[in-house]
Amino acid sequence: MSMKQVRVLVLVCSTRPGALGPAVGAWLTETITPRAAELGAELVPLALADLGLPFLDEEEHPSSGVYQNEHTRRWSAIVDAADGFIVVTPEYNYGMPATLKNALDYLSREWAWKPVGFVSYGNTSAGTRAVQHAKQVVTTLRLVPLGSTVALRLADAVRDGEVRPAAAAGKAAIGVLDELVRVAHALRPMREQARPGSEAGPEPGSYLRRLTPDDAPDVTVLQRCCWADEALVNDPQTVPALHESVEQVRDWLADWHTVGLWRDGRLLGMVRTRRVGTEWHVGRLGVVPDLRGRGLGRWLLQTAEAAADPACRRIVLSTGAGSRNNIALYQSQGYRPAPLPGEDGTVHLTKEPLPTTA
Numbered sequence: 141m142s143m144k145q146v147r148v149l150v151l152v153c154s155t156r157p158g159a160l161g162p163a164v165g166a167w168l169t170e171t172i173t174p175r176a177a178e179l180g181a182e183l184v185p186l187a188l189a190d191l192g193l194p195f196l197d198e199e200e201h202p203s204s205g206v207y208q209n210e211h212t213r214r215w216s217a218i219v220d221a222a223d224g225f226i227v228v229t230p231e232y233n234y235g236m237p238a239t240l241k242n243a244l245d246y247l248s249r250e251w252a253w254k255p256v257g258f259v260s261y262g263n264t265s266a267g268t269r270a271v272q273h274a275k276q277v278v279t280t281l282r283l284v285p286l287g288s289t290v291a292l293r294l295a296d297a298v299r300d301g302e303v304r305p306a307a308a309a310g311k312a313a314i315g316v317l318d319e320l321v322r323v324a325h326a327l328r329p330m331r332e333q334a335r336p337g338s339e340a341g342p343e344p345g346s347y348l349r350r351l352t353p354d355d356a357p358d359v360t361v362l363q364r365c366c367w368a369d370e371a372l373v374n375d376p377q378t379v380p381a382l383h384e385s386v387e388q389v390r391d392w393l394a395d396w397h398t399v400g401l402w403r404d405g406r407l408l409g410m411v412r413t414r415r416v417g418t419e420w421h422v423g424r425l426g427v428v429p430d431l432r433g434r435g436l437g438r439w440l441l442q443t444a445e446a447a448a449d450p451a452c453r454r455i456v457l458s459t460g461a462g463s464r465n466n467i468a469l470y471q472s473q474g475y476r477p478a479p480l481p482g483e484d485g486t487v488h489l490t491k492e493p494l495p496t497t498a
Contacts, residue, residue, distance in 0.1 A: 144354055146181045146324045148317070149222040153229045153240040155189040160303070162187060164261050164292065165228045167303040171310045172317045179321045184222065188239050191215060195242055202248040212246055219250040223331075224257075224324040225283075226316060231262040231270035236277075244277055252282040253330040255323035257316040259290040266291035284323060288316045329405045342439045343431070346403040351410060355400065356390035358407045363389070366426035370460050379460065381424065397447070398424070401440065411440040413447055420445075420452040420493060441473060448493045455491045 150169055154161035169185050176183050193211055200206040207213050229236055244251070256278055260267025268291050275285045290312045297305035332338060333347045341348050351359060363381040370379045384392075398412035409427035413420060422444045427436045445455060457475065459466040467487070475489035 144328070144357075146179070146223045146321050147221060148176070148181050148183050148224050148226060148320060148324075149218065150183055150185045150226045151228065151240075151243075152185070152187040152189075153227060153237050153243075155187075155237075155239050159230070160261060160294070160298070161228055161230060163303045164259065167305070168226065168228060168259055168290075168313055171313050175314045175317055179317070181317065181321050186218065188243055191218075191243075193239075193243055193246065196245050198246070202246060205249060215243070216247055216250055219247055222254065223328070224255040224320045226257045226259060226320065227274065228259045228261075229267060229270050229274065231260065231265060231267040234269045235273040236270040240274065241277065244281060248281065249334070251278070252334055253327045254283055255286055255320045255327065256283045257286040257288060257320050259292070259313065259316070261292040261294060261297065263294055266293040284327065286316060286319050286323065288312070288319045290316060325405075329402065332402065341401050341403070341408075342436060343401075343403055343408065343434075346401055346408060348399055348401050348443065351393055351398040351400045353390040353393045355407070356386045356393055359393065359398075359400070359410065360384065360386050360389050362407050362410060362426060362428065363424070365428055369429075370463055381426075396423075399440075399443065401427075401436065409436050409440050411444045413444045415449045415452060416456075418451065418453045420448040420455045422455055422457040425457070437469060438473065441469075445491075445493065452493060455493055456488060457490075458486045458488045461487050 150165060152161045152165035165185060165187065169183055173183060191211075191214075193215060197209060198207060198212055200208070205216075207216060227240065229240055232238075258271040258274065260271050262268075262270070268289075271289060271291075278285055290309055292303075292305055292309060297303055297309065329347075332349055335349070338347045338349045340346070363384065367379050367381040371382055392412075396412040396414050398410060400410040401408045406428075408431055409425075411425040412423050415421070422441070425437060425440055425444070427440070448455060455475075456478070457470065459470070467489070470489045473491070475491045478488045478490040
């Protein structure tokens with residue numbers, strides 16, 4: 141399972157003056173907040189009434205991602221940052237509110253491969269027909285509706301003007317959050333693979349994307365796995381990757397351009413690069429032990445080289461002086477030992493970057 145926090149947008153849909161939706165949303169957020177803290181989930185309450193979306197007024201189709209209006213770009217950023225949604229909706233005439241349908245129609249890619257749960261409220265049907273209506277729409281957007289739901293019958297849930305449903309409703313709300321977080325973790329690889337900037341990797345189902353400070357836990361685990369062999373052929377004290385804390389990894393991820401090869405939520409390999417003067421520095425090239433010998437290291441190295449700044453005159457990398465396998469790999473790719481100053485127990489190798497073509 142992914143070690144990243146799940147961001148859950150709690151979306152209150154009714155915009156009618158005096159609507160019960162904000163009170164239901166407040167009850168829901170209060171009820172599930174303790175469980176969200178246990179699960180490491182972040183709840184982000186939002187009312188469509190506060191968002192102020194007009195009826196769809198974009199000229200281009202949502203699938204293009206070309207947005208002319210500031211309100212669309214703001215809505216896109218909010219949805220894009222979320223990992224899942226809990227929709228709080230009434231039922232209007234056997235269906236969902238037009239405000240919810242409109243908000244869904246504004247976007248396309250931003251919804252894909254994210255779970256959505258529903259908390260409905262109403263009279264006879266407790267809003268369940270609105271949920272059935274919405275599920276037909278959200279699946280077209282590649283949202284994944286949950287099986288767990290909460291349906292509040294107003295006659296039972298509202299007492300003295302306040303939303304106070306029975307304890308069973310609170311348990312059901314926690315069940316929605318539990319399922320949403322599990323599904324959000326499971327779908328994360330599909331979300332990441334579909335995001336702009338991701339590239340297909342050499343292994344079936346794998347993809348390459350830039351790593352961020354939020355990936356520090358996964359990178360720390362990868363380093364401990366990959367550099368254990370280095371400790372056997374070098375002085376362990378000269379292998380920083382084995383000693384760095386998650387916070388130290390988080391810090392250098394902010395400074396280096398680091399890409400990671402992923403598959404099914406697992407970080408298979410990585411490499412980091414940055415420009416230092418007229419040199420392109422390459423480091424932390426690693427592949428999980430069980431996939432070594434399949435060319436992934438060479439592929440990542442070539443990816444790092446291809447990203448070199450055109451102004452750089454040479455590529456520089458380093459490895460442990462006793463790491464014969466690493467040195468042999470680098471030399472097979474055209475690197476030669478270089479007498480550069482460095483830390484004790486390391487050797488440097490350099491290579492001229494390939495000329496760029498117009």
